[in-house]
Amino acid sequence: MTTYKIAILAGDGIGPEITKEGLKVLEVIEQRNEVNFEITEAPFGAGAYFSHGSSYPVETQKLVDEADAVVKGPIGLSHEESKKIPIDELPERGALLPLRKQLNTYANYRPVYLPKSLAHFSPLKPEVIGEGIDILMVRELVGGLYFGEKELGTDDSGKRFVREVLEYDEDQISNILHTAFKLAASRKGVLHNIHKSNVLKSSVLWNEILDEVARDYSDVEVIHTLVDAAATALCLNPAQFDVMVMENMFGDILSDQGGGILGSLGLMPSACLGPNNRAYYEPSHGSAPDIAGQNIANPYSMIGSMAMMLEYSFDMKDEARNIWNAMQAVFAQGFSTSDLSKPGSGVTMLSTDAFGDKVVEQLKQG
Ligand code: IPM
Ligand code: MG
Secondary structure, eight states, X not given: OEEEEEEEEOOSTTHHHHHHHHHHHHHHHXXXXXXXXXXXXXXXXXXXXXXXXXXXXXXXXXXXXXXSEEEEOOOOOOHHHHTTSOGGGSHIIIIIHHHHHHHTOOEEEEXXXXXXXXXXXXXXOHHHHTTEEEEEEEEEOSSGGGTSOXXXXXXXXXXXXXXXXXXXXXXXXXXXXXXXXXXXXXXXXXXXXXXXXXXOHHHHHHHHHHHHHHTTOTTXXXXXXXXXXXXXXXXXXXXXXXXXXXXXXXXXXXXXXXXXXXXXXXXXXXXXEOSTTOEEEOOSSOOOGGXXXXXXXXXXXXXXXXXXXXXXTTOOHHHHHHHHHHXXXXXXXXXXXXXXXXXXXXXXXXXXXXXXHXXXXXXXXX
16 A cells, blocks of 8 residues: 655635545545545645735645645635735745745646547637647746746836846756657657747747757657747647647746637646656646636546646556546536536536536446
8 A cells, every 4th residue: 555645735716616526536546546645735825825824834835845746726816805915925926936946846737638529618610629639738837937037126217117037047948848858759759849939049048958859859850839820820720739848938828728729727737747756736727716616617627637646646547547538428428517618508517516426426437
Protein backbone atom coordinates (compact mmCIF):
# COMPACT_ATOMS: atom_id res chain seq x y z
CA MET A 1 0.00 0.00 0.00
CA THR A 2 1.38 3.41 -0.99
CA THR A 3 0.26 6.49 0.88
CA TYR A 4 0.12 9.84 -0.91
CA LYS A 5 -0.40 13.10 0.92
CA ILE A 6 -2.69 15.40 -1.04
CA ALA A 7 -3.22 19.03 -0.06
CA ILE A 8 -6.62 20.29 -1.17
CA LEU A 9 -7.01 24.04 -1.64
CA ALA A 10 -10.64 24.28 -2.70
CA GLY A 11 -10.49 28.04 -3.30
CA ASP A 12 -13.33 30.47 -3.91
CA GLY A 13 -16.67 30.61 -5.73
CA ILE A 14 -17.52 27.27 -7.34
CA GLY A 15 -14.20 25.80 -6.08
CA PRO A 16 -15.57 23.91 -3.05
CA GLU A 17 -18.52 22.47 -5.04
CA ILE A 18 -16.46 21.04 -7.86
CA THR A 19 -13.70 19.88 -5.51
CA LYS A 20 -16.21 17.80 -3.58
CA GLU A 21 -17.05 15.89 -6.76
CA GLY A 22 -13.39 15.30 -7.51
CA LEU A 23 -12.88 13.83 -4.05
CA LYS A 24 -15.73 11.36 -4.65
CA VAL A 25 -13.88 10.13 -7.71
CA LEU A 26 -10.62 9.78 -5.79
CA GLU A 27 -12.43 7.59 -3.25
CA VAL A 28 -13.32 5.13 -5.99
CA ILE A 29 -9.70 5.01 -7.10
CA GLU A 30 -8.55 4.43 -3.54
CA GLN A 31 -11.01 1.61 -3.00
CA ARG A 32 -9.79 -0.45 -5.92
CA ASN A 33 -6.04 0.20 -5.87
CA GLU A 34 -3.21 -0.33 -3.44
CA VAL A 35 -3.14 3.37 -2.60
CA ASN A 36 -4.18 5.47 0.31
CA PHE A 37 -4.86 9.18 -0.18
CA GLU A 38 -4.20 11.23 2.92
CA ILE A 39 -6.30 14.31 2.21
CA THR A 40 -5.90 17.60 4.05
CA GLU A 41 -7.88 20.70 3.14
CA ALA A 42 -6.48 24.16 3.72
CA PRO A 43 -7.55 27.78 3.19
CA PHE A 44 -6.34 29.51 0.02
CA GLY A 45 -7.69 32.45 -1.96
CA ALA A 46 -10.01 35.34 -1.17
CA GLY A 47 -11.89 33.35 1.46
CA ALA A 48 -8.60 32.69 3.22
CA TYR A 49 -7.88 36.40 3.25
CA PHE A 50 -11.14 37.11 5.07
CA SER A 51 -10.86 34.19 7.51
CA HIS A 52 -7.08 34.16 8.11
CA GLY A 53 -5.87 37.62 7.05
CA SER A 54 -3.83 36.20 4.19
CA SER A 55 -4.83 34.71 0.84
CA TYR A 56 -2.02 32.17 1.25
CA PRO A 57 -1.67 31.55 5.02
CA VAL A 58 1.63 30.23 6.34
CA GLU A 59 -0.01 26.95 7.52
CA THR A 60 -1.19 26.34 3.96
CA GLN A 61 2.28 27.02 2.58
CA LYS A 62 3.68 24.44 4.98
CA LEU A 63 1.07 21.86 4.00
CA VAL A 64 1.91 22.43 0.33
CA ASP A 65 5.59 21.86 1.10
CA GLU A 66 4.87 18.55 2.76
CA ALA A 67 2.36 17.24 0.21
CA ASP A 68 3.08 14.71 -2.55
CA ALA A 69 0.62 16.62 -4.74
CA VAL A 70 -1.61 19.65 -4.44
CA VAL A 71 -5.06 20.19 -5.91
CA LYS A 72 -6.14 23.78 -6.21
CA GLY A 73 -9.61 25.07 -7.01
CA PRO A 74 -10.32 28.37 -8.76
CA ILE A 75 -9.79 31.56 -6.78
CA GLY A 76 -11.00 35.15 -6.88
CA LEU A 77 -14.07 37.24 -6.30
CA SER A 78 -16.32 39.47 -8.36
CA HIS A 79 -14.81 42.80 -9.44
CA GLU A 80 -16.73 44.63 -6.69
CA GLU A 81 -15.88 42.19 -3.89
CA SER A 82 -12.21 42.23 -4.90
CA LYS A 83 -12.00 45.89 -3.94
CA LYS A 84 -12.24 44.85 -0.26
CA ILE A 85 -8.83 43.17 -0.48
CA PRO A 86 -5.52 45.06 -0.64
CA ILE A 87 -3.95 44.75 -4.07
CA ASP A 88 -1.00 42.58 -3.03
CA GLU A 89 -3.23 40.22 -1.06
CA LEU A 90 -5.58 39.63 -3.98
CA PRO A 91 -5.55 35.87 -4.45
CA GLU A 92 -3.98 35.95 -7.93
CA ARG A 93 -0.95 37.96 -6.84
CA GLY A 94 -0.93 37.01 -3.16
CA ALA A 95 -1.58 33.28 -3.41
CA LEU A 96 -1.49 31.76 -6.88
CA LEU A 97 1.77 33.23 -8.17
CA PRO A 98 3.56 32.49 -4.87
CA LEU A 99 2.30 28.88 -5.08
CA ARG A 100 3.70 28.56 -8.61
CA LYS A 101 7.00 30.02 -7.46
CA GLN A 102 7.16 27.83 -4.35
CA LEU A 103 6.80 24.60 -6.33
CA ASN A 104 8.63 26.04 -9.36
CA THR A 105 5.93 24.60 -11.61
CA TYR A 106 7.44 25.76 -14.85
CA ALA A 107 5.51 23.35 -17.06
CA ASN A 108 1.78 23.88 -17.37
CA TYR A 109 -0.09 21.27 -19.40
CA ARG A 110 -3.47 22.44 -20.66
CA PRO A 111 -5.27 19.84 -22.74
CA VAL A 112 -7.80 21.24 -25.20
CA TYR A 113 -9.66 18.05 -25.84
CA LEU A 114 -13.01 17.48 -27.50
CA PRO A 115 -13.85 14.11 -29.00
CA LYS A 116 -16.16 14.15 -31.99
CA SER A 117 -19.03 12.87 -29.82
CA LEU A 118 -18.89 16.08 -27.77
CA ALA A 119 -18.64 18.41 -30.75
CA HIS A 120 -22.05 19.91 -29.87
CA PHE A 121 -20.43 21.81 -26.96
CA SER A 122 -18.23 23.76 -29.35
CA PRO A 123 -19.26 26.97 -31.14
CA LEU A 124 -17.27 25.74 -34.17
CA LYS A 125 -18.99 24.07 -37.10
CA PRO A 126 -18.83 20.25 -37.20
CA GLU A 127 -16.80 20.39 -40.44
CA VAL A 128 -14.17 22.52 -38.66
CA ILE A 129 -14.00 20.10 -35.73
CA GLY A 130 -13.72 17.13 -38.06
CA GLU A 131 -12.62 14.04 -36.14
CA GLY A 132 -12.27 16.05 -32.93
CA ILE A 133 -9.85 18.38 -31.18
CA ASP A 134 -6.91 16.97 -29.24
CA ILE A 135 -4.37 19.68 -28.46
CA LEU A 136 -1.93 19.82 -25.59
CA MET A 137 -0.95 23.41 -24.82
CA VAL A 138 2.31 23.61 -22.91
CA ARG A 139 2.67 26.94 -21.14
CA GLU A 140 5.80 28.16 -19.35
CA LEU A 141 4.43 29.10 -15.93
CA VAL A 142 7.04 30.74 -13.72
CA GLY A 143 8.73 33.32 -15.93
CA GLY A 144 8.08 36.19 -18.29
CA LEU A 145 5.93 39.21 -17.57
CA TYR A 146 4.17 37.51 -14.69
CA PHE A 147 7.30 37.38 -12.57
CA GLY A 148 9.36 40.26 -13.96
CA GLU A 149 10.07 43.46 -12.08
CA LYS A 150 7.12 45.89 -12.01
CA GLU A 151 6.99 49.58 -11.38
CA LEU A 152 4.06 51.97 -11.30
CA GLY A 153 5.29 55.51 -10.96
CA THR A 154 5.13 59.17 -11.85
CA ASP A 155 7.89 60.87 -13.81
CA ASP A 156 9.41 64.30 -13.10
CA SER A 157 6.72 66.07 -15.12
CA GLY A 158 3.97 64.36 -13.11
CA LYS A 159 3.02 61.92 -15.86
CA ARG A 160 2.11 58.40 -14.66
CA PHE A 161 3.99 55.48 -16.18
CA VAL A 162 4.29 51.75 -15.83
CA ARG A 163 7.15 49.36 -16.51
CA GLU A 164 6.94 45.56 -16.47
CA VAL A 165 9.84 43.38 -17.40
CA LEU A 166 9.58 40.25 -19.58
CA GLU A 167 12.57 38.22 -18.51
CA TYR A 168 13.77 34.68 -19.25
CA ASP A 169 17.17 33.10 -18.91
CA GLU A 170 18.28 30.34 -21.24
CA ASP A 171 17.77 27.57 -18.67
CA GLN A 172 14.16 28.53 -18.14
CA ILE A 173 13.56 28.43 -21.88
CA SER A 174 15.39 25.19 -22.51
CA ASN A 175 13.63 23.43 -19.59
CA ILE A 176 10.15 24.09 -20.96
CA LEU A 177 11.26 23.28 -24.51
CA HIS A 178 12.70 19.92 -23.46
CA THR A 179 9.40 19.14 -21.77
CA ALA A 180 7.47 20.08 -24.90
CA PHE A 181 9.74 18.13 -27.26
CA LYS A 182 9.40 15.00 -25.11
CA LEU A 183 5.62 15.35 -25.14
CA ALA A 184 5.63 15.88 -28.91
CA ALA A 185 7.83 12.79 -29.38
CA SER A 186 5.40 10.73 -27.28
CA ARG A 187 2.41 11.90 -29.34
CA LYS A 188 2.43 12.74 -33.07
CA GLY A 189 6.04 13.91 -33.43
CA VAL A 190 5.00 17.48 -34.22
CA LEU A 191 5.68 20.54 -32.09
CA HIS A 192 4.02 23.87 -32.79
CA ASN A 193 6.25 26.62 -31.48
CA ILE A 194 4.24 29.76 -30.72
CA HIS A 195 6.20 33.00 -30.61
CA LYS A 196 6.38 36.65 -31.65
CA SER A 197 9.94 36.93 -32.89
CA ASN A 198 9.01 39.65 -35.41
CA VAL A 199 8.68 42.04 -32.45
CA LEU A 200 9.94 40.54 -29.19
CA LYS A 201 13.59 39.85 -28.40
CA SER A 202 12.39 37.29 -25.84
CA SER A 203 11.02 35.26 -28.76
CA VAL A 204 14.27 35.65 -30.70
CA LEU A 205 16.20 34.03 -27.83
CA TRP A 206 13.44 31.46 -27.36
CA ASN A 207 13.71 30.40 -31.01
CA GLU A 208 17.50 30.32 -30.91
CA ILE A 209 17.39 27.96 -27.94
CA LEU A 210 14.67 25.94 -29.62
CA ASP A 211 17.00 25.27 -32.56
CA GLU A 212 19.65 24.00 -30.14
CA VAL A 213 17.24 21.81 -28.13
CA ALA A 214 15.71 20.45 -31.36
CA ARG A 215 19.00 18.67 -32.16
CA ASP A 216 18.20 16.18 -29.36
CA TYR A 217 14.83 15.37 -30.94
CA SER A 218 15.46 14.65 -34.59
CA ASP A 219 12.19 12.69 -34.77
CA VAL A 220 10.10 15.78 -33.93
CA GLU A 221 9.05 18.18 -36.67
CA VAL A 222 8.84 21.81 -35.53
CA ILE A 223 6.27 24.18 -36.99
CA HIS A 224 6.75 27.86 -36.14
CA THR A 225 3.66 30.04 -35.81
CA LEU A 226 3.35 33.64 -34.68
CA VAL A 227 1.07 33.93 -31.69
CA ASP A 228 -1.46 36.21 -33.39
CA ALA A 229 -1.70 33.90 -36.39
CA ALA A 230 -2.06 30.95 -34.01
CA ALA A 231 -5.12 32.60 -32.46
CA THR A 232 -6.79 32.71 -35.87
CA ALA A 233 -5.70 29.20 -36.79
CA LEU A 234 -7.14 27.83 -33.56
CA CYS A 235 -10.58 28.95 -34.71
CA LEU A 236 -10.27 28.09 -38.39
CA ASN A 237 -8.49 24.75 -38.17
CA PRO A 238 -7.82 23.56 -34.62
CA ALA A 239 -7.32 19.97 -35.77
CA GLN A 240 -3.94 20.90 -37.28
CA PHE A 241 -2.45 21.40 -33.79
CA ASP A 242 -1.13 18.77 -31.44
CA VAL A 243 1.50 19.92 -28.90
CA MET A 244 1.85 23.72 -28.75
CA VAL A 245 4.54 25.35 -26.64
CA MET A 246 4.67 28.99 -25.57
CA GLU A 247 5.79 31.44 -22.92
CA ASN A 248 3.69 32.36 -19.92
CA MET A 249 1.55 35.26 -21.15
CA PHE A 250 0.89 33.78 -24.60
CA GLY A 251 -0.13 30.57 -22.84
CA ASP A 252 -2.53 32.36 -20.56
CA ILE A 253 -4.34 33.91 -23.48
CA LEU A 254 -4.29 31.06 -26.00
CA SER A 255 -5.36 28.49 -23.40
CA ASP A 256 -8.46 30.55 -22.64
CA GLN A 257 -9.11 30.58 -26.35
CA GLY A 258 -8.75 26.82 -26.16
CA GLY A 259 -11.64 26.83 -23.69
CA GLY A 260 -13.57 29.01 -26.14
CA ILE A 261 -13.24 26.58 -29.03
CA LEU A 262 -14.33 23.71 -26.77
CA GLY A 263 -17.37 25.73 -25.75
CA SER A 264 -16.43 26.41 -22.13
CA LEU A 265 -13.50 26.97 -19.81
CA GLY A 266 -15.32 24.45 -17.66
CA LEU A 267 -13.81 21.81 -19.96
CA MET A 268 -10.23 22.86 -19.19
CA PRO A 269 -8.32 20.95 -16.51
CA SER A 270 -4.58 21.44 -16.07
CA ALA A 271 -1.38 20.14 -14.52
CA CYS A 272 1.40 22.40 -13.24
CA LEU A 273 4.63 20.47 -12.95
CA GLY A 274 7.96 21.35 -11.40
CA PRO A 275 11.24 19.57 -10.74
CA ASN A 276 11.57 16.73 -8.19
CA ASN A 277 7.99 15.58 -8.74
CA ARG A 278 6.57 18.74 -7.26
CA ALA A 279 3.22 19.56 -8.80
CA TYR A 280 -0.16 21.07 -8.37
CA TYR A 281 -3.32 20.56 -10.39
CA GLU A 282 -6.02 23.10 -11.13
CA PRO A 283 -8.89 23.90 -13.45
CA SER A 284 -7.79 26.62 -15.88
CA HIS A 285 -10.88 28.72 -15.24
CA GLY A 286 -11.96 31.27 -12.66
CA SER A 287 -14.18 30.93 -9.62
CA ALA A 288 -17.40 31.90 -11.45
CA PRO A 289 -18.87 33.90 -8.53
CA ASP A 290 -22.07 34.46 -10.54
CA ILE A 291 -23.02 30.78 -10.33
CA ALA A 292 -21.31 29.84 -7.05
CA GLY A 293 -23.40 27.98 -4.48
CA GLN A 294 -26.09 27.05 -7.00
CA ASN A 295 -24.95 23.47 -7.55
CA ILE A 296 -24.88 23.93 -11.34
CA ALA A 297 -21.16 24.15 -12.18
CA ASN A 298 -19.82 21.20 -14.12
CA PRO A 299 -17.05 19.44 -12.18
CA TYR A 300 -15.27 18.16 -15.35
CA SER A 301 -12.27 20.50 -15.05
CA MET A 302 -11.67 19.54 -11.43
CA ILE A 303 -12.19 15.80 -11.91
CA GLY A 304 -9.95 16.04 -15.01
CA SER A 305 -7.27 17.87 -12.99
CA MET A 306 -7.36 15.05 -10.45
CA ALA A 307 -7.04 12.51 -13.27
CA MET A 308 -3.93 14.40 -14.38
CA MET A 309 -2.61 14.14 -10.82
CA LEU A 310 -3.04 10.36 -10.94
CA GLU A 311 -1.15 10.25 -14.23
CA TYR A 312 1.72 12.63 -13.54
CA SER A 313 2.22 12.49 -9.75
CA PHE A 314 1.21 8.92 -8.90
CA ASP A 315 1.99 7.03 -12.12
CA MET A 316 -1.61 5.74 -12.39
CA LYS A 317 -2.11 6.34 -16.09
CA ASP A 318 -4.74 3.64 -16.57
CA GLU A 319 -6.98 4.96 -13.82
CA ALA A 320 -6.53 8.48 -15.20
CA ARG A 321 -7.72 7.20 -18.59
CA ASN A 322 -10.67 5.44 -16.91
CA ILE A 323 -11.74 8.73 -15.33
CA TRP A 324 -11.59 10.57 -18.68
CA ASN A 325 -13.57 7.78 -20.30
CA ALA A 326 -16.17 7.85 -17.53
CA MET A 327 -16.68 11.60 -17.93
CA GLN A 328 -16.91 11.38 -21.72
CA ALA A 329 -19.41 8.53 -21.34
CA VAL A 330 -21.64 10.60 -19.04
CA PHE A 331 -21.67 13.42 -21.61
CA ALA A 332 -22.23 10.96 -24.45
CA GLN A 333 -25.26 9.56 -22.58
CA GLY A 334 -26.80 13.03 -22.95
CA PHE A 335 -26.17 14.41 -19.47
CA SER A 336 -24.88 17.90 -18.87
CA THR A 337 -25.08 20.86 -16.49
CA SER A 338 -26.66 24.25 -17.10
CA ASP A 339 -23.35 26.14 -17.08
CA LEU A 340 -22.33 24.16 -20.18
CA SER A 341 -25.60 23.60 -22.01
CA LYS A 342 -28.66 25.67 -22.76
CA PRO A 343 -32.14 24.48 -21.81
CA GLY A 344 -33.81 22.91 -24.82
CA SER A 345 -30.52 21.72 -26.30
CA GLY A 346 -31.67 18.12 -25.91
CA VAL A 347 -29.55 17.20 -22.91
CA THR A 348 -30.68 16.00 -19.49
CA MET A 349 -29.62 18.70 -17.07
CA LEU A 350 -27.97 17.55 -13.85
CA SER A 351 -26.76 19.37 -10.75
CA THR A 352 -23.04 19.47 -9.90
CA ASP A 353 -23.31 16.62 -7.42
CA ALA A 354 -25.61 14.50 -9.58
CA PHE A 355 -23.09 14.84 -12.43
CA GLY A 356 -20.33 13.74 -10.04
CA ASP A 357 -22.45 10.76 -8.98
CA LYS A 358 -22.94 9.75 -12.63
CA VAL A 359 -19.18 9.87 -13.19
CA VAL A 360 -18.63 7.70 -10.10
CA GLU A 361 -21.28 5.23 -11.24
CA GLN A 362 -19.71 5.04 -14.71
CA LEU A 363 -16.21 4.69 -13.30
CA LYS A 364 -17.29 1.77 -11.12
CA GLN A 365 -18.74 0.00 -14.16
CA GLY A 366 -15.76 0.65 -16.39
C1 IPM B 1 -4.70 31.00 -15.38
C2 IPM B 1 -5.29 32.20 -14.70
C3 IPM B 1 -4.21 32.87 -13.88
C4 IPM B 1 -3.09 33.27 -14.82
C5 IPM B 1 -4.74 34.07 -13.06
C6 IPM B 1 -5.83 33.66 -12.11
C7 IPM B 1 -3.62 34.76 -12.31
O1 IPM B 1 -5.84 33.07 -15.63
O2 IPM B 1 -4.25 30.09 -14.64
O3 IPM B 1 -4.70 30.96 -16.60
O4 IPM B 1 -3.16 34.36 -15.41
O5 IPM B 1 -2.15 32.50 -14.95
MG1 MG C 1 -5.78 32.34 -17.59
